[in-house]
Every structure is written in C-alpha cells, then in structure tokens.
Amino acid sequence: MKVIGLEAIKTKLEKIDVLPLIEEGFVKYSQGQAVVPPVGELLIHDVEGEVHIKYGYIKQDDIYVIKIASGFYQNASLGLPAGNGLMLVFNQKTGEPLALLQDEAYLTDVRTAVAGAIAAKYLAPKVVNCIGIVGTGIQARLQLQYLKTATDCTNVMVWGRNAKAAELFQEEMAAKGYGISVVTDTKDIMQSCQIIVTTTPSKISLLSVDDLKAGTHITAIGSDTPDKQEVDAQILAQADVVVADSISQCRTRGEISQALKQGIIAEDDILELGNIISGSSVGRTSEEQITIADLTGVAVQDIQIAKAVYLT
Amino acid sequence: MKVIGLEAIKTKLEKIDVLPLIEEGFVKYSQGQAVVPPVGELLIHDVEGEVHIKYGYIKQDDIYVIKIASGFYQNASLGLPAGNGLMLVFNQKTGEPLALLQDEAYLTDVRTAVAGAIAAKYLAPKVVNCIGIVGTGIQARLQLQYLKTATDCTNVMVWGRNAKAAELFQEEMAAKGYGISVVTDTKDIMQSCQIIVTTTPSKISLLSVDDLKAGTHITAIGSDTPDKQEVDAQILAQADVVVADSISQCRTRGEISQALKQGIIAEDDILELGNIISGSSVGRTSEEQITIADLTGVAVQDIQIAKAVYLT
Numbered sequence: 141m142k143v144i145g146l147e148a149i150k151t152k153l154e155k156i157d158v159l160p161l162i163e164e165g166f167v168k169y170s171q172g173q174a175v176v177p178p179v180g181e182l183l184i185h186d187v188e189g190e191v192h193i194k195y196g197y198i199k200q201d202d203i204y205v206i207k208i209a210s211g212f213y214q215n216a217s218l219g220l221p222a223g224n225g226l227m228l229v230f231n232q233k234t235g236e237p238l239a240l241l242q243d244e245a246y247l248t249d250v251r252t253a254v255a256g257a258i259a260a261k262y263l264a265p266k267v268v269n270c271i272g273i274v275g276t277g278i279q280a281r282l283q284l285q286y287l288k289t290a291t292d293c294t295n296v297m298v299w300g301r302n303a304k305a306a307e308l309f310q311e312e313m314a315a316k317g318y319g320i321s322v323v324t325d326t327k328d329i330m331q332s333c334q335i336i337v338t339t340t341p342s343k344i345s346l347l348s349v350d351d352l353k354a355g356t357h358i359t360a361i362g363s364d365t366p367d368k369q370e371v372d373a374q375i376l377a378q379a380d381v382v383v384a385d386s387i388s389q390c391r392t393r394g395e396i397s398q399a400l401k402q403g404i405i406a407e408d409d410i411l412e413l414g415n416i417i418s419g420s421s422v423g424r425t426s427e428e429q430i431t432i433a434d435l436t437g438v439a440v441q442d443i444q445i446a447k448a449v450y451l452t
Numbered sequence: 453m454k455v456i457g458l459e460a461i462k463t464k465l466e467k468i469d470v471l472p473l474i475e476e477g478f479v480k481y482s483q484g485q486a487v488v489p490p491v492g493e494l495l496i497h498d499v500e501g502e503v504h505i506k507y508g509y510i511k512q513d514d515i516y517v518i519k520i521a522s523g524f525y526q527n528a529s530l531g532l533p534a535g536n537g538l539m540l541v542f543n544q545k546t547g548e549p550l551a552l553l554q555d556e557a558y559l560t561d562v563r564t565a566v567a568g569a570i571a572a573k574y575l576a577p578k579v580v581n582c583i584g585i586v587g588t589g590i591q592a593r594l595q596l597q598y599l600k601t602a603t604d605c606t607n608v609m610v611w612g613r614n615a616k617a618a619e620l621f622q623e624e625m626a627a628k629g630y631g632i633s634v635v636t637d638t639k640d641i642m643q644s645c646q647i648i649v650t651t652t653p654s655k656i657s658l659l660s661v662d663d664l665k666a667g668t669h670i671t672a673i674g675s676d677t678p679d680k681q682e683v684d685a686q687i688l689a690q691a692d693v694v695v696a697d698s699i700s701q702c703r704t705r706g707e708i709s710q711a712l713k714q715g716i717i718a719e720d721d722i723l724e725l726g727n728i729i730s731g732s733s734v735g736r737t738s739e740e741q742i743t744i745a746d747l748t749g750v751a752v753q754d755i756q757i758a759k760a761v762y763l764t
Contacts, residue, residue: 141554143455143552175494175495175496177492177493177494180489180492180505180507181489182487182489182507182508182509182516183487184487184509184516184544186512187544187545187546189544189545189546189547191507191516191542191547193492193505193507193518195492195494195503195505196494197494197496200498204494204496204503206505206520208518208540208542208549210542210547211547212545212546212547215546215547218546220546220548224546224547224548224549225547225549226540226549228520228538230503230520230522232496232499232501233499233501233524234499234501234524234527234530234532234536235501235503235522235523235524235527235536235537236532236536237520237536237537237538237554240455240552242453242549
C-alpha cells in the first residue's frame with residue numbers, strides 16, 4: 141500500500157490534466173455507470189465537527205475510492221485549518237488497499253474547483269467582463285484560478301463577511317495577475333458579473349433575486365448539507381437552466397433541495413451536469429439566459445482525482 | 453499520522469487486554485454514550501465483493517474511528533484471502549488523522565472473536581463439557597482460542613461443509629492443545645455441546661430447532677447482512693434469552709432480523725449485550741435455560757480495539 145503525502149500529491153497534480161478526468165466522471169455518473177452510495181456522515185456537536193465519507197466506483201474500472209473529509213469549525217481557535225481529510229484507493233477486483241493519499245482535503249478542494257470550472261465552461265455566456273466571487277477562503281481562491289480554463293476574464297469582484305479576509309484575498313489574487321475589487325454588497329456583483337461563484341458555508345441567502353440580471357451564470361459551491369444555503373431559492377425559479385452535479389444528492393442537499401422544498405421548482409426542471417457535458421441535455425442556448433449550477437460534490441470526482449494521483 | 457503494519461499490530465495486541473475494552477465499548481454503546489451511524493456498504497457484484505464501512509465514536513473520548521472491511525469471495529481463486537481492510541483513527545476534537553492501522557481485517561477478526569468470548573462469559577451455563585464450532589475458517593479458530601477466557605473446556609466438535617478444511621482445522625487446533633472431533637452432522641454438536649459458535653457466511657439454517665437441547669448457549673457470528681442466516685429462526689423463539697450486540701442493527705441484519713421478520717419473536721424479547729455486561733439486564737438464570745447471542749459486529753468494537761492499538 142502506497143502512502144502519499146501532501147507535497148508529493150501536489151507535485152503529481154502538476155502533471156495531471158484534471159478537468160477532462162472530472163468531466164469523464166460526471167458523464168459516467170449521469171449515464172449510470174458509477175456506483176455511489178449515499179454519503180456517510182458523522183457529527184461531533186461539541187466542537188462543531190462534521191465528517192463526510194464519500195465512496196464508490198465506476199463500473200468495470202480497476203479501483204474503488206473511499207474519501208474522508210472533515211470540517212471542524214472551532215479549529216481556527218487552535219490555529220488549525222477547519223478542513224482535513226484523506227483518500228483511500230482499493231483494488232476493485234480483490235478489495236486490497238492500494239494507496240493512502242494524505243491530501244489534508246486538498247484534493248477535495250481541487251476537484252471542487254475543477255467542477256466549478258466545468259460548470260462555467262458549459263453554462264456561462266460567451267462574453268464575460270467580470271467574475272464575481274462570494275467568499276474569501278481557499279475555495280474562493282481555487283475557483284477563481286481554475287476558471288482560467290473557462291474564461292480569459294481576470295476582472296474580479298469579491299465579497300466576504302470579513303473585511304480583512306477580503307483584503308487578503310485581494311492582495312494574494314492581485315499578485316497572481318487578477319484585477320480585484322472588494323465590494324461590501326453582493327448587489328454590486330449581481331449587477332456587474334456574468335459568472336458568479338458562491339463559496340461560503342452560509343445558512344442564509346447571500347444573493348437576492350431582486351438583483352438578478354439576464355445573462356448571468358451562477359455556480360453555487362458552498363451549500364452541501366440540508367441546512368446550508370447561499371442563494372435566494374427564487375433565483376432557481378427564475379433561472380432558464382438549473383443544473384445539479386447529482387440530481388439524487390440535490391434532492392436532500394444544497395440550493396436545489398431548498399427550492400424543491402418550497403415547491404418553486406420541480407425535479408423535472410433540473411438537468412444533470414454529466415448530461416450537459418455529453419450533449420444529451422442542452423444547457424445555455426442564448427447570451428440572455430440565466431443559468432445556475434448547484435454543486436454538492438459527488439464521489440465520482442473523488443474517484444477520478446484519486447485514481448489519477450495514484451497512477452501518476 | 454502513524455502508519456502501523458500488520459506485524460506491528462500483532463506485537464502490540466500481545467500487550468493489550470482486549471476483552472475489558474470491548475466490554476466497556478458494549479456497555480457505553482448500550483448506555484447511549486456511543487455515536488454509531490448506519491453501516492456504509494459498497495457492493496461489487498461482478499466479483500462477489502462487499503465492502504463495509506463502520507464508524508463512530510464514544511462521546512467525550514479523544515478519537516473517532518473509521519473501519520473499512522471487505523470480503524471478496526472470488527479471491528480464493530487468485531490465492532488471496534477473502535477478507536481485507538484497515539482502520540483509521542482521527543482526533544475527535546479537530547478531525548486530524550492520527551493513525552492508519554493496516555490490519556488486513558485482523559483486528560476485525562480479533563474484536564469479533566472477543567465479542568464471542570464475552571457472550572459466552574455472560575450467557576453460557578457453568579458446566580461446559582464440549583464446545584461446538586460450526587465453520588472451519590479463521591473466525592472458527594479465533595472464536596475457539598478466545599473462548600479460553602470464558603471456559604476451561606478444551607473438548608471440541610467441529611462441523612464444516614468442506615471435509616478437508618475440517619481436517620486442517622482439527623490438525624491445527626489439536627496442536628494448540630484442543631481435543632477435536634470432526635462431525636458430519638450438526639445434530640451431533642447440538643446433542644453434545646453446551647457452547648455452540650456458528651462462524652459461516654451461510655444463507656440457509658445450519659442448526660435445526662429439532663435438535664435443540666436445554667442448557668445450550670449459542671453464539672451466532674456469521675450472519676451480518678440481511679440475507680445471511682445460520683440458525684433456524686425457531687431456535688430464537690424457543691430460547692429463554694435472546695441477546696443482540698446492537699438491537700438497532702439486528703432489526704435489519706443477522707439471525708434476529710430473520711426471526712423478527714417471521715413474527716416469531718418481538719423486539720421487546722431482545723436484550724442488549726452491553727446491558728447484560730453492566731448488569732442492568734439479566735441474562736441466564738439457570739443451567740437449564742437456552743440462550744442465544746446474535747453478534748453482527750458494532751463499530752464500538754472497532755473503536756475500542758483501534759484506540760488501544762494506536763495508544764500502545
């Protein structure tokens with residue numbers, strides 16, 4: 141059994157073109173070629189800890205993957221990052237453990253950012269003058285960086301609850317060549333940006349339907365549990381195209397689950413990302429349409445990125 | 453993160469008195485002090501593979517544990533054991549991974565055998581002239597060895613589907629000081645043995661209620677899924693004392709689930725092992741009673757054994 145540490149994983153990742161692998165994963169998932177049981181969940185209320193176990197395999201593949209990702213939201217007071225985790229790769233024919241990837245949640249961060257880039261690639265309008273980022277954490281940074289594969293735009297507005305964190309984001313991302321404006325009202329983002337990515341663990345809506353403009357694409361990343369929500373559910377009702385990474389998972393988790401619960405969208409209105417990638421469903425058909433992708437994270441992303449790291 | 457291989461685990465285990473730790477785990481589980489979500493399951497039909505993920509923690513403890521155990525039933529044709537697996541130990545306060553125990557399912561085998569010994573310790577009659585073992589695999593061997601802690605009896609009858617495997621069992625266990633008779637009908641075991649342990653993955657009953665004698669204790673180990681069964685469900689209806697390691701788990705898995713499904717026992721008739729250990733439920737009260745323990749395996753056993761290995 142190989143044991144691969146974080147630095148080695150980062151080195152290997154530089155050699156891997158992750159985007160087509162994750163696209164392939166979504167397509168196989170939507171075609172019913174992936175086996176992905178419900179997410180396992182362990183909650184440790186005393187310390188606001190949550191652990192998710194995502195696992196599964198692609199049929200006729202060589203491996204299966206079990207991913208453990210945790211968020212412990214009091215870790216900051218100990219000077220530790222909230223997120224942690226690891227991935228395990230096993231032989232699909234024999235059950236033998238093949239590799240432990242000690243990625244400390246980094247691979248989850250990357251595969252999530254790549255999914256955001258894929259959503260933008262297939263759903264965003266052609267002309268993008270400004271990117272809006274809601275949130276100022278690791279995922280906010282990675283989403284912006286991976287959007288390079290979907291758009292040339294480097295003009296960015298960022299909003300965060302914490303002014304200092306927003307400034308830090310501005311500094312860091314400016315150093316990477318982006319033009320960053322910090323805004324204090326998400327309305328500014330809604331008015332100016334054609335791609336908007338939300339990356340917070342918010343439990344209240346941060347984007348209002350009143351500010352929604354034609355020709356906007358929104359990717360909602362942060363909401364991955366039944367009680368998190370970043371986007372006014374009415375935005376989903378107004379959107380021309382609503383896309384889930386996994387329709388079955390979005391029934392109970394994420395923005396779509398909120399809109400379904402309120403009865404303002406129907407399950408038949410939802411398309412699945414893998415079907416848009418393969419062309420069997422049609423996404424955006426005009427620059428004026430409003431599109432939204434709700435990404436809750438599917439084990440097939442973990443399977444594909446873990447396999448690539450293991451084989452590299 | 454410590455990575456501990458099988459040989460190191462075996463060396464550490466020699467220094468650990470596992471039985472009281474597993475007893476403590478069962479007691480805390482029955483007292484509601486353990487958080488044990490439903491078992492995660494991944495099936496790979498092509499190769500008769502099944503993967504179980506058991507996980508959880510004891511409240512106010514320092515750790516949580518995730519255990520992965522697989523059975524791939526075509527492995528024998530490749531010269532590989534069917535069972536494999538590993539355990540992961542994490543910090544309960546921060547989510548940090550602390551240890552990977554590469555036990556190749558050995559710790560699962562041991563904690564299962566120890567649970568059998570605990571069941572016999574609390575439920576078997578005082579006078580044991582003969583132990584009956586149904587099955588001839590690793591678990592059959594370990595159950596017999598760990599029964600030492602519950603009885604001095606070394607007089608053993610063994611039954612197995614495969615005559616060669618039964619002979620091999622006889623040879624190996626005779627070398628360890630047991631007097632072993634191989635029988636070809638489980639009726640012989642039912643007539644002569646006061647402690648009977650079933651350790652097979654059978655899907656049909658191997659012990660008939662017609663052969664049941666007063667003063668017998670049966671521990672059913674093999675059946676841990678909804679479709680496995682080793683014992684005639686009528687034996688549970690006839691028994692004076694029916695004990696589950698986890699009542700909630702036995703609703704859907706194991707011998708008890710079969711008897712409940714047939715409506716021949718009621719959930720109120722079932723006692724939980726942890727409550728018998730703590731004394732809050734009463735097990736056997738006379739030598740003449742018939743007792744049966746149905747052990748499907750609870751994550752709290754994994755938590756306790758993994759913690760001990762990690763700390764040793």
